[in-house]
Amino acid sequence: MIQQKEKSFKQTPQRLAILECLKGNKSHPSAEDIFQKVKKKFPTMSFATVYNNLEAMKKRGTIHSLTIDSERMRYDPNTSCHHHIICVDCKKIIDVSVNVKLNIPEEEKCDFDILGNHIEFYGTCPDCNKEGQ
Amino acid sequence: MIQQKEKSFKQTPQRLAILECLKGNKSHPSAEDIFQKVKKKFPTMSFATVYNNLEAMKKRGTIHSLTIDSERMRYDPNTSCHHHIICVDCKKIIDVSVNVKLNIPEEEKCDFDILGNHIEFYGTCPDCNKEGQ
DNA sequence: GTTACTGCAAAGCTTTTGCATCCCT
DNA sequence: AGGGATGCAAAAGCTTTGCAGTAAC
Numbered sequence A, B: 001m002i003q004q005k006e007k008s009f010k011q012t013p014q015r016l017a018i019l020e021c022l023k024g025n026k027s028h029p030s031a032e033d034i035f036q037k038v039k040k041k042f043p044t045m046s047f048a049t050v051y052n053n054l055e056a057m058k059k060r061g062t063i064h065s066l067t068i069d070s071e072r073m074r075y076d077p078n079t080s081c082h083h084h085i086i087c088v089d090c091k092k093i094i095d096v097s098v099n100v101k102l103n104i105p106e107e108e109k110c111d112f113d114i115l116g117n118h119i120e121f122y123g124t125c126p127d128c129n130k131e132g133q
Numbered sequence C: 001g002t003t004a005c006t007g008c009a010a011a012g013c014t015t016t017t018g019c020a021t022c023c024c025t
Numbered sequence D: 001a002g003g004g005a006t007g008c009a010a011a012a013g014c015t016t017t018g019c020a021g022t023a024a025c
Helices: A013-022 A031-041 A047-060 A126-131 B013-022 B031-041 B047-060 B126-131
Strands: A064-066 A074-076 A083-087 A093-096 A113-124 B064-066 B074-076 B083-087 B093-096 B113-124
Touching: A013 A031, A013 A047, A031 A047, A047 A064, B013 B031, B013 B047, B031 B047, B047 B064
Parallel strands: A083 A113, B083 B113
Antiparallel strands: A064 A074, A083 A093, A113 B113, B064 B074, B083 B093
């Protein structure tokens, strides 16, 4: 088997800024959110750089992307097993760490190899409930 | 309280064709998929008509939309409670009806009103497993 | 010196919208 | 007849890509 040399991962200031912005961030920001925040520090920051870096971090397993918001991709630096609640009105996303063991009966799997799962709870957040009266 | 007259829902041939295409369809098609299929019957069919109708049906609760595929919206005519497995390679989606009762402890909810939930299993389908050897 | 990253602009996709025309009820 | 739906084209988002210049290693 041919030894695949791993591509080096350079520590550029922009990349570090994106990582810093994401670190411990529980708001599940979109690429736009991240771009706006990092742009303050690097006014020349390009959108492509944000997307390229998010993609690179995803591939390395540093972050996860969430498909829960149909309007845009959301990113989560917390790669440990957890789930989410999304507000159907304002699209706010919060973490949930209910620990359920989910097993699919063999006959339901249709020979899929299951790698993992993610539970999306949807509802309305307190802020949107207030307004909706 | 003012009586809101319900908007009439006309039975146009195009709309019926879209409904027909969706009825019992377990492939979780995208708008493009539906468009291509219905276009065979109605060569003048417009993309806007497909989207308008899917949106209208969603509002009426006739169909659900799935955010599980990050590349595009997918539609599901099965509105009863069920979950999904998606193939991370080819994005094939199949139904799963594991019946789990998911309750979030009060302190995790952060005062959200929970309306429902959806479990996404992800993995690789038998077809993609074969190729990947 | 290499290799990868940045920034810019343009392109690519999916989805939405405006509007004139058409047609279901 | 009238309200809604259709079809077309254009626009609007989000995301990706090509490429020349630049910076990390």
